[in-house]
Structure formats: structure tokens, C-alpha cells
Amino acid sequence: MRRNIGQGIDHFADGKASKGCDFYFGQRVGMAGKPLWFCDCYTADYRLTAGSIARNGTDAAFHSFKLTLEALKDRVITPKIEEVLRWRVKVAIVEGAAIDRRLAWKWYFAKWHRSAIFTLGGMRRFLMLIRR
16 A cells, blocks of 8 residues: 555544554545555564563454444445354454453344354353343
8 A cells, every 4th residue: 555545544543443444444445445465475574572462462352343343333244244243243342341341242143143142152151241
């Protein structure tokens, strides 16, 4: 993507993207319909620090799922999008148990998760929600 396009796209959403800001940035690029090119090589080096997300957990799945639902509010949901939502809701519920239980419960019974309620993972998520 061209640098000026990347710099012009909001990646933080006044804090509501939280640690999911990289996801939010990608979502905004996709929604803007800007061209992207895949580069199959490392373009930057970084190091993990004691305070990095990779070492201290993240809430990215929760926030990325929430931002996705907000972005899809008035849009047609294709079968591929439904498949992604069914896959992503599980982790979002687990993280949501610690962040926003009310929203996690809502997602637990939402159509994206209903088929997983009576699975072992669904029962585990239920226990996580009632324990916190």
C-alpha cells in the first residue's frame, strides 16, 4: 500500500480498538477498498520486551470481533463472513469473560456460536463465563 494511504487510515478508533489496532487497521484498509500487495519476506525486525503483548496476553480477539460486528451492522453477511464469525467468536467469548461479561454472554448465545454451545469447547466457555 502507498505510505500516504496507510497514514490516512485510522488504526486506533479513539482507543476502542485497544490491542486489536493492527486488525482494525487492516479492516479499515479493506473497507476503504485500497489496493494491497503481499510481500512474502520480512520487511521489519522487532524484539519482544517484558511488556509486549506477545508475552502478556492480549484482548485483540475480543476487540477485533466487536469491531467487525459494528462494521457489519448494515451490510450483507456472506457465507464466508459467517464462517469467519463462527470461528472468531469462540476466542472473543473467552477474552470477553474477563473484559465484558455481558457482551460475552450475548455472543455466547448469538447465531455465530449457537452450534458450538453443546460441544466440549462450548461447555468450557460456559464455565469460564459463570466463574468470573
